[in-house]
Every structure is written in structure tokens, then in C-alpha cells.
Amino acid sequence: MRNLIRFLLKYYLVFLFLALEVVSLAIFFQRNEFQRAGILNATDRLKGAYHQKLGNLRSYLYLRELNRQLAEENIRLKNELGRAYESEEIFFYSVHDSVRGQSYYYTPARVINNTINKQRNYITLDKGRVDGIKEEDGVICPSGLVGVVYRVSPYFSTVLSVLNLDFRVSARMKKNNYYGSLFWDGLDYRFATLTEIPHHVDVLPGDTILTSGYSAIFPEGVMVGVVDKVSRKGGDFLEIRVRLATDFKNLVQVQVVTNLRKEERKSIENLSNSD
């Protein structure tokens, strides 16, 4: 016993070091909702106030870029409207049908904090629970996909960015509807990887990638990006490098998409899965 104590005393520094490392690593790998919530609450106020100020400044600096994006979106929406008018029947159905009603609700929000240089990047928005934002809502911007709402406080919310190793989204090719899983590899903030598309599918650089709508988070057909490079490595699937349509470096204005029928859809899907 005495020898043991002497041993512990002699190497107490090493033990202290190991203990502190174990604690840090445990916190790091745990990453569960509870401790994250506690930690974030502790610092939310200070950060919220500061980022609001910084966000104000930043949004002023980016006004020109923002105007350009909005103008582009207007043009795109007008084009789609024109397409809808061609077939009057469909247009009528989707807008005035009182039985089906509205299925997505859009809330505009401003980015007040955003990182791109970590492996797990989060975005902070200036809208929260009082504005009707819920966890797992989708977030898009005029040019494309942004992320998924991760945590909501009364006046702020954080978004799991596409540039986060934990982010996955179901995406499809616009031209032939083959779908796969899109994720970020942690390297370059401009590119993401699309997998699970089989070898025989014809994919060329420049092809458009859209969301598939299989996830109940994003509406179908939101712009994700264009194919940059296709490589045939081993395995059953192509490895497709996608140039993201969203420029995360000058993200200012986004829209939060709430799926009004998500609960219903989830419950019926769960019901079928458990059969």
C-alpha cells in the first residue's frame, strides 16, 4: 500500500495530465444534446449581443451582393411562374386547393455568425422560437442549400451547416433523377461529395444536383450545386465532387423552411416501417 502511494505521488503529474486529457476527450467525444445545450446557454447571451452588432455591420457591407442574389432569385421565380402558367390546370391546383393547403412555410432570417474553417461548422441566425422556427427545419438561401436548424433558443437559432461532418442530405441528379447521399469531406468549403450513385449512371461535369425531397426537411428541387468532377474509385458507387451553389463565405440572408406536414409524414412512415 505504501509503495502504491509513493508511486502515485512520484508520478502524480503524469496522472493529473492523463486525467485532464481523459476528461477533455470525454467531453469532446460525448457531443450529446444535453451538455451542448448547457454550454451553449451559458454563453449565448454574450455571443448573441456581440454577433448581432457584428451581423449588422456585415449585412451593411454585403448589401450589393445581397441585391444581386435577390434579383437573381426574382428572375428565377418569374421563370418558374411562366412555366406554371402554361399548364393552367396544375397552377390552379397547387395554389387554390383548399383541401391540400400549404405544406412549406418560409421565414426570412439573417446570418449573425458563421464559420467555414472548422470540421463542424455552425451558423447562427437572428430568428428563434418566437419567430416559429423549430429544430430540424431546413435552411436555404437564394442561391442554394445552407443547412438544417440544430438548436433553437427564444431569439436565436443555430444551424448545422452543409460544411459539417455530421451533415447528410439526400440529393438527386436533375437530368435523370438518380439519387444519392451528399456530405462534406471537411476539406474545401466550396465542394461537397455525392455518393451512392451507381457506376452505370451517366454523370458529367456540369450536371445539376438538386435536393430529392426524401428527407422531409427540404422541399424537393432546391439547388445544391453542379458536378465538378466524377471519379471511379473502387467500390460500387461513383464518387462525385459537387461544387456547392451556396457561397458560404458571404452568406447574409437565408430562409428557414418549415415543413408543415413533417409530423404527419414521419408518423405514417414510422408506422409503415414498424409493420
Add this chain to the structure above:
Amino acid sequence: MIEIIPRNIFRFIVLVLIQVLILNNIEFSGYINPFLYVLFILLLPFETPAWLLLVSGFVLGLTVDLFMNTPGLHAAATVLMAFVRPFVLRIFAPRDGYEPGTFPRIFYYGVSWFFKYSALLIVIHHFFLFYLEVFRFTDFFSTFSRVILSSVFSIILVVLSQFVMFRK
């Protein structure tokens, strides 16, 4: 001697604020994020007991983690850095040791000594930090380039800050 403690606490707070409010908003080319807060560990007096080094490294890292949404990551890296600091000091010790009443600063031991001392510790810290964050060895070199680039910027900031903080 007693005034060293409040001075270090003040330095702790100022460095964390600079790190969180200013440096974390800097993103050169999506790769580089300098971490100036490690300067706190670098500047602690020679006589600091090793256990206190470890504990202050842990507290410092955890504080930075709170603001960066990375619980545990910076704490682990800073504890490692605090652990190796005594060994690094021994490697770069002048022939007749460190004189009592002096501090690890440019003013006492010169630019070249301070550069070697801070560079080695910062590279160790950044190396551990970035590889822990990525947590895989594929893309080894891309992570490696991030380590080196960020280290260079941190070292430049640390050395420059010496001329701003202690003007003689």
C-alpha cells in the same frame, strides 16, 4: 511577487476576449485561424508548479471551447501543451539556467530564444488540435498544411504581441 496572480488573471481574460471576439472572426482562405490565447501558457512564470500549469491549461482551453462550440477540443490541446512546457523549457535552457526573478519573455532572453520556445509549443498545440478535430489520417497532408499555416500565423501574432505588451 504577489501581484503576479491578478496580472495573470487579467491577461487570461484579455487573451480570451481577443481570441473570441476578434481572431475567431478571421478566416484567411478558409484554412487559417490563428490561436493567440496560448500566449497565456507561454508567459506564465518559470516557477509555476507543473500541476497549476496543467489546471490553468485545462481551464483556458475549456473557456475558449465554450465560445467556439467545440467542447473539449481546445481543452485537450492546451493541457497537452501545458504538460510539455517544462520539458521544452529544459531543452532551450541557457547554459547557466533561468535566473530567478525573470520571466519567459523576449526582454529577458532575446528574440531567438523566445521564437524557438513559442514555435515548438505552438506547433505541438496546433498539431494535436487539428488532428483531433479531423480525427482521421486520410487527407493527412491537407490537415498538415492547415497545421503549418495556422501555426505560422499564431507564432507571428505571439511574437509581435510581445512588442506591444511589454514596451521597455
